[in-house]
Amino acid sequence: MERVEKRPKLVSFRALAFHGENKGPANGAEAWTIQLTQNIEVGLAVPTAAGGTLQAVVKMTLIAEAANDGKQDKKASFNAEYEAKFDYPAAVTEAEAMALMEPEPYQYVLVAQAFPLAMTHFRREMQSMGFDARQLPLGI
Template identity: 55%
Template sequence: MEALNVRPKLVSFRATRFHGENPVSTQKAQPLTLELTQTIEVGLAIETEKENQFQAIVKIDFVATAKQADSGEKAAEFTAGYEAKYEYPAGVVEEQVAPLFEQEVYQYMLVSQSFPLAMTHFRRELQSFGVDARMLPLGI
């Protein structure tokens, strides 16, 4: 009997939300410090439109706060959410996939493919608000 390949394929990546406010005057450049908080969730789902089509879902949330370097006063805040969906091949059953999700290395594999996509978009959005975000990491 031939073994099924249970490697998921990235089929969808999207920004689910972005909100930012930068009310700081742009008359002269000011040094800012940027604090980033990230929340990452990994889960297993079943596609409702396809019978027994399993998906891995990675959700990434960012909260960045820009503070004035000299006073520590909050200057701007940005939040964003991202979602990556991976589909498993047809015929894969839960008994094959569920044990994989218990392994940190497997979860890391899914997140390490999604995180750079989310961070690239987030950095671009911060830069469009006038915040230099080049120091934020592209990888986890």
């Protein structure tokens, strides 16, 4: 089991891009089918300058395609990219961080912290475009 002093701390979360198209009516009375696709990458960022901080990085791409159940010509699409950065304490070496990053449960813990932030933003942006996205999950 890892020691608490080696855990990275979430220091940055940001939306890198969002694009959406919803040209259908925003009356909320029509039923839509949503297909959500997610691509999540977890990696280790090693500083190039001396004294820099090791970081765990989580990058997410979310893509939602929606179709009106009654009318196949009415479609909506949304895609976004997000990035979360976690700083390791200064005492953690690159070898230690690489060993920590290998197990899937460790990566899951990092993703589980960033995913709800990304999904909250994604759902809010879809809502601002007149699309009811309450059926999309907030957690993984």
